[in-house]
Amino acid sequence: MASSTLLTLILVFLHGLRGGDGCFTAIFSFGDSIADTGNLLISEHGNIQSARPPYGQTFFNRPTGRYSDGRLxxxxxxxxxGFSFMPPFLEGPVDGGFRRGVNFAVAGATALDVHFYRERGLDVIRTNLSLQTQFGWFKELLPSLCSTDSDCWNLLATLLVLAGEIGGNDFAYAFGQGKSLSELKSYVPIVNHAIGVLINDLIELGAKTLLVPGNFPIGCTPIYLIMFEYSEDHDLSTGCIKWLNDFAQYQNKHLQLELDHLRVLHPHATIIYADYYNPIMNIISNHNKNSTGKVTLAACCGGGGPYNYGNPVHCGDDRASVCDDPLLYISWDGVHLTEAAYRFIAEGLLEGPFADPPIKKVCYKRSQAHKVDDA
Known part of the structure; x- marks a missing residue:
C-alpha cells in the first residue's frame, strides 16, 4: 500500500475548487471512459463492469457507469x-433539456472509426461508438437546442467543449493485439487528425472555447505493466516502462502540433491543450524524491496478482477486493484512475499549470470582455 505521503501530496494541491462566474452557458463533452458519465451503461443495458460495486463508492455511493470510485x-x-454533472446523451433530455450541457463520451470509444482497425485485422471489442458517431449525435441534437443558424452560433460561442480524452483506446487495442511500436507510431498522425477534424468542425459551427486532452503516462498503468511485464526498459526510480511513456509523449507532442495548426486556422478560437501526462508523473516523482518508498502503481480494486490486475477477476466481480483508502492510489481498476487522481488533474486544468491557458484564466478574460461589451 502506498504511504500517507501520496495522500499528503494530493491534498496539498487540492485547496478547494471555487465556484464559476457564469463565463460559460453549457459544457459539451466528447471522449471515452475517462469522461463517460453513463453512455456505455445505457447502450449496454447495464451489462458492464462499472455497473457493479465498488464503482462509485467514494462519492455517489453507487455505480453510475463512471469508471472510477467517484467523480471524473x-x-x-x-x-x-457552477454546473450540475453532465448527463449522458443516451439518457435523453431531462428537465430543461440539454441546454446546460450534455456528455457524448462513451467508454471504449476510439478516435477512428472501427472500420479503420478491422481493415488492419484488429478487433475493437468494446464499442463501435467512435468519435465520428459522437459528433453525429451532436449534430442530431443541435436543432433541438437552437432554431436558427444565428441562434446556434450564439449558443456554441458561449459553451465549453471538452474534446477528449480520446485516442487512448485506439492505441490500447492495437498494443493488446500485438501490433508493433513502429505501426502504432504510424497511427498517431491519423488519430490526431481525427481529433483535429472534430475541433475544426465544431469551430466552424461556432464553438469558441475547446479543451483538448493528451494521453496519460501509459507506462505507469497496471494494464500496460502486465501486458509488457517482461520489458527490460523499466525506470528504476518510478517503476514505469520508459518506452511506453516515450510513446505517450510522442503522441502528445504531435497532438500539440495539430492544435497549433488549428490555432493558425482559427485565431479567434481558444484551443486549450490539457496535459494529462505530467500530473501523474508529478505525483509519482515528487513522492519518490521525499520518501524511501514508492507510490504504488497497483490498482486499488482488482483480483490480486502483480499490480492487482491481469487475472480473470476484475474490479466489479464478486471475488475482487478493494483497498481500504482509494486516496492512497492513482489507479482505481488497473485501467482508470481514482477520484483523487482525477481531482488533482482537474485542479491543474482549472488553475494551472496543466492547461495552456488554464480554464479559469479563460473565464476571467471572457468576463472582462463582457464588461467592455456591456459598457
Whole structure:
C-alpha cells in the first residue's frame, strides 16, 4: 500500500475548487471512459463492469457507469464552473433539456472509426461508438437546442467543449493485439487528425472555447505493466516502462502540433491543450524524491496478482477486493484512475499549470470582455 505521503501530496494541491462566474452557458463533452458519465451503461443495458460495486463508492455511493470510485475530471470541471454533472446523451433530455450541457463520451470509444482497425485485422471489442458517431449525435441534437443558424452560433460561442480524452483506446487495442511500436507510431498522425477534424468542425459551427486532452503516462498503468511485464526498459526510480511513456509523449507532442495548426486556422478560437501526462508523473516523482518508498502503481480494486490486475477477476466481480483508502492510489481498476487522481488533474486544468491557458484564466478574460461589451 502506498504511504500517507501520496495522500499528503494530493491534498496539498487540492485547496478547494471555487465556484464559476457564469463565463460559460453549457459544457459539451466528447471522449471515452475517462469522461463517460453513463453512455456505455445505457447502450449496454447495464451489462458492464462499472455497473457493479465498488464503482462509485467514494462519492455517489453507487455505480453510475463512471469508471472510477467517484467523480471524473469532467465532474470536477462542471462543479467548479457552477454546473450540475453532465448527463449522458443516451439518457435523453431531462428537465430543461440539454441546454446546460450534455456528455457524448462513451467508454471504449476510439478516435477512428472501427472500420479503420478491422481493415488492419484488429478487433475493437468494446464499442463501435467512435468519435465520428459522437459528433453525429451532436449534430442530431443541435436543432433541438437552437432554431436558427444565428441562434446556434450564439449558443456554441458561449459553451465549453471538452474534446477528449480520446485516442487512448485506439492505441490500447492495437498494443493488446500485438501490433508493433513502429505501426502504432504510424497511427498517431491519423488519430490526431481525427481529433483535429472534430475541433475544426465544431469551430466552424461556432464553438469558441475547446479543451483538448493528451494521453496519460501509459507506462505507469497496471494494464500496460502486465501486458509488457517482461520489458527490460523499466525506470528504476518510478517503476514505469520508459518506452511506453516515450510513446505517450510522442503522441502528445504531435497532438500539440495539430492544435497549433488549428490555432493558425482559427485565431479567434481558444484551443486549450490539457496535459494529462505530467500530473501523474508529478505525483509519482515528487513522492519518490521525499520518501524511501514508492507510490504504488497497483490498482486499488482488482483480483490480486502483480499490480492487482491481469487475472480473470476484475474490479466489479464478486471475488475482487478493494483497498481500504482509494486516496492512497492513482489507479482505481488497473485501467482508470481514482477520484483523487482525477481531482488533482482537474485542479491543474482549472488553475494551472496543466492547461495552456488554464480554464479559469479563460473565464476571467471572457468576463472582462463582457464588461467592455456591456459598457
Amino acid at each position: 475530471i469532467i465532474d470536477f470541471i462542471a462543479e467548479a464552473l
